[in-house]
Amino acid sequence: MAVVFISGTQQNKPALYLIGDSTVKNGKDKGDNEQWGWGHFIGEYFDTSRISIHNKALGGTSSRSFQTRGLWDSVLAKLQPGDYVLIQFGHNDGGPLDDTARARGSIKGVGDESKEIYNPILKKQEVVHTYGWYIAKLIREAKQKGAIPVVCSLVPRNVWKDGKVARGSQDYGLWARQTAEKEGALFIDLNALVADVYDREGEEKVASTYFGTKDHTHTIEAGARLNAAEVVEGIRSLKTLKLNDYLK
Secondary structure (H helix, E strand, O other), X not given: OEEEEEOOEEEEEOEEEEEEOOOOOOOOOOOEOOEEOHHHOHHHHEOOOOOEEEEOOOOXXXXXXXXXXXXXXXXXXXXXXXXXXXXEOOOOOOOOOOOOOOOOOOEOOOOOOOXXXXXXXXXXXXXXXXXXXXXXXXXXXXXXXXXXXXXXXXOOOOOEEOOEEOOOOOOHHHHHHHHHHHHXXXXXXHHHHHHHHHHXXXXXXXHHHHEOOOOOOOEOHHHHHHHHHHHHHHHHHOOOOHHHHHEO
């Protein structure tokens, strides 16, 4: 927990770190090509005089590449006891393990299997693990620093079948839940929370209100605001999570 000095006195002020991909933070400080991540708006729900918000997500990253590129290390170095980490990955984990464009994929599932590859981006040999392995590593290392990790399932894409939006309940959403439960971390089923709203509002309204014309993954501002609201709804549902104390 960070310590700040106010009028000559010490005040404990915890930090909330967000880590994830472009659905959490798109572009730099503002939306990129009208695409926004929910992390940009979540601070509006908190009393930032009592807690600081740090959106350390980066577009294009997976649970694997966020760590292999050193981004997690930079967050870990700043974590203090009593801080919080919101974790949301999955959208980019399904990519190839060793392609020359990104080399960011992880092995599907939550098992212990691994594969050694040559990473053409990092230009070195690398042992690639499962999605669950990488999420578990984030949880454990956050806990070792005395921080409180909270795992979120990935927000749904604008993909529909038979009038219902596609959910992650059989893959990355499920694996996020399973890993959180195995590691004793709190879990927010963000995928289900947002998908429930989408199903109620319908495919046509969701497409026109929350998504732009660029692709089916990235939300415009209205969609990012909805996702942020559902993250906060998930936080409120976790009655033992003291992060609730900092909500407005």
